[in-house]
Amino acid sequence: MVSDVLIAGVGMTKFEAAPERTSRDLFAQAAGEAFDDAAVTPDAIEELFYGNFMGEFAETQGHQGPLMADAAGIDAPATRVESACASSSAAVRMGVSKIRSGQADVVLVGGAERMKNISTAEGTEALSAAADALWEIRAGVTFPGAYSLMANRYFHEFGGGREDLAHIAVKNHDNAVENELAQFNKAIEVEDVLGAPTVSAPFGLYDCSPMTDGASAAVLVSESYAAEHGLETPVAITGSGQASDGLALQDRASIPRTPAAETAGEMAFDDAGIDHGDVDFLEVHDCFTVAEALALEGLGFYEPGEAITAARDGETTRDGDLPVNLSGGLKAKGHPVGATGCAQISEVTKLLRGDHVNSDAVSDADVAVTHNAGGTVASCVVHVLEEVEQ
Amino acid sequence: MSDARNAGFDDFLDAIEEEEPYYLEGTEGNGYLPPRRIDPATGTEDLSEEPLPETGEILTYTQTHVASPQFADDAPFVVAIAEFGPVKVTGQLQGVDPEEIEIGQAVEIGIDHTETNDERVVVFTPA
Numbered sequence: 447m448v449s450d451v452l453i454a455g456v457g458m459t460k461f462e463a464a465p466e467r468t469s470r471d472l473f474a475q476a477a478g479e480a481f482d483d484a485a486v487t488p489d490a491i492e493e494l495f496y497g498n499f500m501g502e503f504a505e506t507q508g509h510q511g512p513l514m515a516d517a518a519g520i521d522a523p524a525t526r527v528e529s530a531c532a533s534s535s536a537a538v539r540m541g542v543s544k545i546r547s548g549q550a551d552v553v554l555v556g557g558a559e560r561m562k563n564i565s566t567a568e569g570t571e572a573l574s575a576a577a578d579a580l581w582e583i584r585a586g587v588t589f590p591g592a593y594s595l596m597a598n599r600y601f602h603e604f605g606g607g608r609e610d611l612a613h614i615a616v617k618n619h620d621n622a623v624e625n626e627l628a629q630f631n632k633a634i635e636v637e638d639v640l641g642a643p644t645v646s647a648p649f650g651l652y653d654c655s656p657m658t659d660g661a662s663a664a665v666l667v668s669e670s671y672a673a674e675h676g677l678e679t680p681v682a683i684t685g686s687g688q689a690s691d692g693l694a695l696q697d698r699a700s701i702p703r704t705p706a707a708e709t710a711g712e713m714a715f716d717d718a719g720i721d722h723g724d725v726d727f728l729e730v731h732d733c734f735t736v737a738e739a740l741a742l743e744g745l746g747f748y749e750p751g752e753a754i755t756a757a758r759d760g761e762t763t764r765d766g767d768l769p770v771n772l773s774g775g776l777k778a779k780g781h782p783v784g785a786t787g788c789a790q791i792s793e794v795t796k797l798l799r800g801d802h803v804n805s806d807a808v809s810d811a812d813v814a815v816t817h818n819a820g821g822t823v824a825s826c827v828v829h830v831l832e833e834v835e836q
Numbered sequence: 837m838s839d840a841r842n843a844g845f846d847d848f849l850d851a852i853e854e855e856e857p858y859y860l861e862g863t864e865g866n867g868y869l870p871p872r873r874i875d876p877a878t879g880t881e882d883l884s885e886e887p888l889p890e891t892g893e894i895l896t897y898t899q900t901h902v903a904s905p906q907f908a909d910d911a912p913f914v915v916a917i918a919e920f921g922p923v924k925v926t927g928q929l930q931g932v933d934p935e936e937i938e939i940g941q942a943v944e945i946g947i948d949h950t951e952t953n954d955e956r957v958v959v960f961t962p963a
Contacts, residue, residue, distance in 0.1 A: 566902070567902075567903075567904060567905050567908065568905065570902060570903070570904045571904035571905055571906070574904055580842055580845045581845075581869065581925075581926050582926055583904075583906075584845075584955070584957065584958075585915055585926045585927050585928060585957060585958055586900060586903060586904075586906075586907045586910065586913055586915050586928060586950075586957070587900075587915055587926060588900055588902065588903065588904055590900070590902065591898050591900045591915055594898035594900075595896045595897070595898050595915065595916075595917060596896075598896045598897060598898060598939070599895060599896035599939070602896070602939045643901075644899075644901050645900075645901060645902045646898045646899065646900040646901060646902065647898055647899045647900075647901075647934075648898075694926065695917060695924075695926070696869075696917050696923075696924035696925060696926045697924070701895060701896055701917065
């Protein structure tokens, strides 16, 4: 049996608009917090996997692996991982593989993104690079546009509408009100969502996650290292899955389905030896309101066409049977794209440990799932996190 | 943007302008747009050029108001995905009131130029 990978510590900057902060400064803060949380010093790190998407565009900065290792005080092999908005969960997965293979006992994983130092139009252009540059960008597809194409087809095939989606945004804003690390600590109403300016129909401004500056990090260790060094490691990554799909929506058999999430989810659940009934709560990739419904359907918690009303019916609210995005999700916590995947790991770790502001909502929980998507789910990475005996 | 042509993609746009658009078909009948060298369905390079059906059907659409800088002067515009036989194509829908677009509507493919940069763009118009 493959050894579990233990989470020794996590760190995350406040997600916010901090246009003057460099990504190296953001990541150093998150890494420093993860080291403190883990009671591990940087010299113990044997490898860094770091997620970032648009560094060349926003900061004219490539080759960020060694840059971030230096910023974090690490002298070890360092590689940047790029899978669009799934970059840092892909980095987490590489760290998990490294430890499971026995090639390392302590790795740092995480990611950072600086986005607010450029204009909204420039940011829109940078993000659209996660779509097919020939077939989509050349036709004027933006990311809100791409997910709107999925949403309109979803409505056509399954029904549902903007008001159903609005409840997803309202729920995630509610969850972020007390989360000091979230970008928006403000509750909103359905009417706010429906009345917001249109970005790409059917999405208004409040259907879209914001652009954000931020970083996240986690120290992952082997069971033997944790035992030898007396580390407190109450949470383990017990399952990991990843899958790919065609980059362009036009190449998909079904526009409102995300088969990469189906495959990555099955892989992670099999890896962890769990089934859906074991899962107490999830953090999923709600870059746009409809994306939360697509994620829950892709992961198999709902049949296709049925998750769009989950928030509206109170099934995924903090008091519901299956709380989703207790951190506030991408919608309200913010979405510094290269940091988002590991931020899900950080938030779920705290929710399970009991030191997150919303931990009371899941005080009996011991199994949680993260779902992080790149592009229109052309990349999907799923992890299973479990509370483990010390 | 580079002035260099994108082989395959620009050939497809040329073919639309010459009113002889095509797609690539694998031996199991799957359709692809160029550039495509390997057929994922068979794992072979056995692909043939076939004429694109003259009319397609709108599968989905969105009217985009917040555009990237390359389309700043074009916004708002409607992006659609249309199905032409075995292939789906992404383009801009013209000649229809955005309030009156219907999924399933029949369209023809063409080429126009963007207001912003005078770049070629695939367009659909009612059939």
